[in-house]
Amino acid sequence: MAAAAPPPPPTPAPSAPTGLPDSDSTPVGHPLFSRIRLATPLDVPHIQKLIHQMAIFEKLTHLFTATESELASTLFKSPPFHSFTIFLLEVSSRPFEKDSNLHSQNFTPVERIINLDHSLIDPEAETFRNGINGDAVVAGFVLFFPNYSTFLGKPGFYVEDLFVRECYRRKGLGKMLLSAVASQAVKMGYGRVEWVVLDWNVNAIKFYEEMGANVLPEWRICRITGPALDAYRDAI
Amino acid sequence: MAAAAPPPPPTPAPSAPTGLPDSDSTPVGHPLFSRIRLATPLDVPHIQKLIHQMAIFEKLTHLFTATESELASTLFKSPPFHSFTIFLLEVSSRPFEKDSNLHSQNFTPVERIINLDHSLIDPEAETFRNGINGDAVVAGFVLFFPNYSTFLGKPGFYVEDLFVRECYRRKGLGKMLLSAVASQAVKMGYGRVEWVVLDWNVNAIKFYEEMGANVLPEWRICRITGPALDAYRDAI
Numbered sequence: 001m002a003a004a005a006p007p008p009p010p011t012p013a014p015s016a017p018t019g020l021p022d023s024d025s026t027p028v029g030h031p032l033f034s035r036i037r038l039a040t041p042l043d044v045p046h047i048q049k050l051i052h053q054m055a056i057f058e059k060l061t062h063l064f065t066a067t068e069s070e071l072a073s074t075l076f077k078s079p080p081f082h083s084f085t086i087f088l089l090e091v092s093s094r095p096f097e098k099d100s101n102l103h104s105q106n107f108t109p110v111e112r113i114i115n116l117d118h119s120l121i122d123p124e125a126e127t128f129r130n131g132i133n134g135d136a137v138v139a140g141f142v143l144f145f146p147n148y149s150t151f152l153g154k155p156g157f158y159v160e161d162l163f164v165r166e167c168y169r170r171k172g173l174g175k176m177l178l179s180a181v182a183s184q185a186v187k188m189g190y191g192r193v194e195w196v197v198l199d200w201n202v203n204a205i206k207f208y209e210e211m212g213a214n215v216l217p218e219w220r221i222c223r224i225t226g227p228a229l230d231a232y233r234d235a236i
Numbered sequence: 237m238a239a240a241a242p243p244p245p246p247t248p249a250p251s252a253p254t255g256l257p258d259s260d261s262t263p264v265g266h267p268l269f270s271r272i273r274l275a276t277p278l279d280v281p282h283i284q285k286l287i288h289q290m291a292i293f294e295k296l297t298h299l300f301t302a303t304e305s306e307l308a309s310t311l312f313k314s315p316p317f318h319s320f321t322i323f324l325l326e327v328s329s330r331p332f333e334k335d336s337n338l339h340s341q342n343f344t345p346v347e348r349i350i351n352l353d354h355s356l357i358d359p360e361a362e363t364f365r366n367g368i369n370g371d372a373v374v375a376g377f378v379l380f381f382p383n384y385s386t387f388l389g390k391p392g393f394y395v396e397d398l399f400v401r402e403c404y405r406r407k408g409l410g411k412m413l414l415s416a417v418a419s420q421a422v423k424m425g426y427g428r429v430e431w432v433v434l435d436w437n438v439n440a441i442k443f444y445e446e447m448g449a450n451v452l453p454e455w456r457i458c459r460i461t462g463p464a465l466d467a468y469r470d471a472i
Contacts, residue, residue: 055387063387064387065389067389148320150302151287151296153306154302160386180471183469186466198456205456213458213459213460214459217456219434219456220433220434221452222452223430224418224430224450225427225450
């Protein structure tokens with residue numbers, strides 16, 4: 001990936017006439033403006049690159065085959081939240097301009113300002129620039145879809161993937177993405193949000209438990225795939 | 237549940253004029269005619285009872301709250317296979333009559349004849365009689381829905397529940413239900429079929445492995461539900 005020039009300096013925080021710190025919530029220091037919005041088909045190239053980075057991080061590149069065209073042909077086939085849904089995380093050193101196109105009746109973009117101690121250098125900024133809002137880049141995503149609990153008689157959401165690019169980690173952005181899914185579930189009257197974690201990833205488990213999750217110790221995933229699945233073509 | 241009279245005797249197998257056994261596949265002995273079809277909203281009362289039996293079997297009745305109206309208001313909202321989908325298993329001592337209403341463009345019912353050594357007594361036949369085809373009863377179900385693999389760039393199916401009533405177990409009917417889901421996945425070009433199993437259920441694990449499944453040892457389910465989920469109502 002192309003190394004990028006350092007991002008432009010953050011917008012200076014306006015000073016109060018007295019020289020004292022502002023008493024309102026105007027960001028000071030190095031604000032990182034973040035936004036969560038629904039992804040669209042135009043985001044597929046960035047999404048494909050994020051999934052590839054996730055496969056590298058998980059040391060599972062041998063399982064990664066997804067192309068942009070496969071993603072484009074299988075995602076965005078249903079209205080948001082009815083099937084596979086992606087929230088995209090964007091960050092910028094400047095406030096996001098209002099974009100009425102992003103305000104669907106299903107979801108209003110979520111914005112947060114994160115105050116950093118130091119300005120942040122994104123070595124992949126050129127690769128993940130989103131073409132709008134000046135220096136805004138795609139920093140992560142969460143893909144989720146409805147699941148169903150027969151015991152509750154209610155749908156829920158299953159979070160298949162949650163990923164934040166390396167230079168944006170440990171700033172609360174992963175929590176922001178997962179919270180957005182949980183909040184949406186509550187608004188829709190859904191009963192659960194579920195996902196899976198590797199049992200040796202104790203930091204992730206601690207993080208999820210602090211977010212209110214229970215880790216279920218006894219259940220194991222069963223999977224039929226590849227030739228074993230193909231063998232069922234004419235089984236019925 | 238009401239105890240029911242024993243089912244009527246099975247249809248006698250026609251004899252060949254010579255008195256020798258038939259050379260074709262005409263069932264002999266005690267045939268159990270089985271059929272898998274897409275469930276409809278009319279099946280909700282039976283489905284609710286099956287889920288309740290499953291909760292009892294799993295010793296999880298404290299988690300079971302689903303009412304018929306909750307199931308009816310959350311299932312059958314999308315075309316089959318696009319969202320939550322139920323295959324219903326029916327059995328009868330007589331062949332199923334052809335029902336053109338059941339042949340949707342999405343799925344043709346699957347029929348199998350199982351030859352039993354002894355006639356079978358279903359103590360819950362009255363409760364699970366389906367109102368068609370004489371003595372046919374509902375014997376089980378499988379509920380599944382699309383999931384998504386970002387690594388494959390393809391949907392799959394996740395099997396939430398598979399249940400066969402006690403008196404019909406160990407006759408290949410569970411395998412028939414799971415095979416129907418796997419076969420449908422292959423026909424739709426999907427990449428995986430997944431479900432979960434309790435780690436102490438060694439018989440189930442052996443059964444699934446014989447069906448071609450891998451059990452993934454390292455992944456654990458995380459779940460936010462109840463008050464912990466409600467806390468996210470205004471998180472975003």
